[in-house]
Amino acid sequence: MNEIKENLENQEELSDDMKVLDELTSTEYKWGFVTEIESETAPKGLNEDVIRLISSKKNEPEWMTEWRLKAFRYWLKMEEPHWPNVNYPPIDYQDISYYSAPKQKPKLNSLDEVDPELLKTFEKLGIPLNEQKLLTGVAVDAVFDSVSVTTTFKETLKEKGVIFCSISEAIQEHPEIVKKYLGSVVPYTDNYFAALNSAVFSDGSFVFIPKGVRCPMELSTYFRINAQETGQFERTLIIAEESSYVSYLEGCTAPIRDNNQLHAAVVELVALDDAEIKYSTVQNWYPGDKDGKGGIYNFVTKRGACRGKNSKISWTQVETGSAITWKYPSCILQGDNSIGEFYSVAVTNNMQQADTGTKMIHLGKNTRSTIISKGISAGRSNNSYRGLVKIGKNAEGARNFTQCDSMLMSDQCGAHTFPYIEVENESAKVEHEATTSKVGADQIFYLNQRGIATEDTVNMIVNGFCKEVFNELPMEFAVEAQKLLAISLEGSVG
Amino acid sequence: MLVIKNLHANIEGKEILKGIDLEIKAGEVHAIMGPNGSGKSTLANVLAGNEGYEVTGGEIIFEGKNLLELDPEDRARDGVFLAFQYPVEIPGVSNATFLKTAINEVRKYHNLPELTPKEFLELMKEKSKILGMDEALISRSVNVGFSGGEKKRNEIFQLLMLNPKLALLDETDSGLDIDALKIVSNGVNIFKAKDKAVLVVTHYQRLLNYIQPDFVHVLYKGKIIKSGGKELALELEDKGYDWIKPELVESETV
């Protein structure tokens, strides 16, 4: 019975989550509020002067300014991609302000020094930047608009030699590491949005785990877009040296907006020999109202390089937000025996559009990758999985397993799967499985018949459907993920 | 406990139940037999509130309440339990999570505090022992990959866990091996009490050796055409249904 007991304890937590689901009754976007903080915002528009302004505001060294300018000049020559299975009106890149920083004192020693308005915002979001949070072992690097406001737990990390700070700070304090790795996984030439990001990135996180160190806590960043009509361009760089390990959590919510907001982040991960990086995301940006008005455009380039042998990178993402999501966290499996994983839940409702998936590029011998994608479509939304598995010439013995499951909640929504497979090595094994199901009236009735109300039965069925992905998330994130799913799917069965 | 008056129901526009009258009192066990397609599962589903069936006439009174006005979940919370002929699979949701949620929903409805994990665990232990449930089955996803017999056993496990007032058992015996039939019947007998009632749908008299009915009804083409004591089941086993089919009986008398 021990086994059952253990299991029950897990279940216990899961059904506590069900309780959380009960509390969530409002169909309105729960976190739509605007904090009043004086922002320092650059005028709208993009040109070399604006880029120099951003760079100087951030006190950047010359090489950084130059890098930005090169990216900008490259971007000017590029065309916006239109191949994803999404539609949106043309974006006027001159109508966006590329820099916004909350006014604050330059250096903060403790939370007391943080703008109380800001702290209130975090509280509303349920991100208590206090002892409690610290005791749970999460160091929080909060990105508010574009500038990192507060970083906690740095001292403990410092002892281990772990660097966890804003990328702006890293450019100042650790230029040699930044120079070595920035753009080494996602060069600015990579794609339109990566080039734009390289030119104008405002802030983001920087993580460096030295050789042999297991990062003693999960590193967590909460992103938030605040100032109106401010594009947000985070830049994240995570480096795990030989035999090190880090688990990184990224989560975000955004306030209601009438104008679409562009978000084009770049995340680069580098894992050296025997290193492991686990990157988890719960993404809940404002998806727009029922008619698709407002909402965030989320065009993200996330890529990890398994440079060393036996290295491992896993991406886990739960995507419930954004009007449009265009995102393909990828792994480049260079090192022999390296492993890439992608676990994804993408929910679309109302008029949301998501084109998301992954790329697994197998270059080294015996490289392995696993892709588990769960797409849930409701309302009139469109949900596409787009994945590339590429096995290079030298990837002797490479293996991939892909499973794409789609669940439909209504008759008007769409689920699409675009798996691309390119195999250049005969010894490779690539498996692809795909299913599409509808939340069944018979399943709902079965659960109803045991006393569970329809809204809860749907949550239960959907959570069950996503289980394999939720299992990959750290516990508190799994709870968050279930909440978000419940919110985004409220009243959507039909 | 349950009074059904002149109940009519359709599926997709087709009339399946054509005027059912039935009264079940607390403490009683009723068996419904009848040929395939006669409407037995339809009756059970209509009682449980399956919205795939349209009630076109008649009344169902359960414990003084008009059942037809209640949602399926409220009927369940009020004590109507259906052991399904074809239990449904819910991937990714463990039996334990599912049952704990269900039990606490029912308790909440009756203003009872939720079971503590310990209480729940103990209840699970006790009830799973009665049914000789494999522990692994309890932690697995609801009915996923369960054999036919395991699914049926799981239905009765849920019955004991939820402990409702009225149990509707739709062919719970089909798919059970001889030993399992005894174990499952024993589970139902443990459930039986002065304040409980059971309606068993079955094709076989064998089950009724274990779960002794007070009344046996024959449903045929949406109507109860004959009712009797448990000896009626034996007679049916022996003679089949032809001898009571109204059209055949009538044509003989003509």
Ligand SMILES: Nc1ncnc2c1ncn2[C@@H]1O[C@H](COP(=O)(O)OP(=O)(O)OP(=O)(O)O)[C@@H](O)[C@H]1O
């Ligand atoms: N979804 C449906 N659409 C159309 N007809 C249906 C549907 N479901 C059931 N029926 C029909 O309703 C009639 C009664 O079915 P029901 O399942 O109640 O029979 P039953 O007495 O339980 O039979 P069995 O002994 O085979 O389980 C059958 O003729 C069946 O084909």
Ligand SMILES: [Mg+2]
């Ligand atoms: Mg039937």
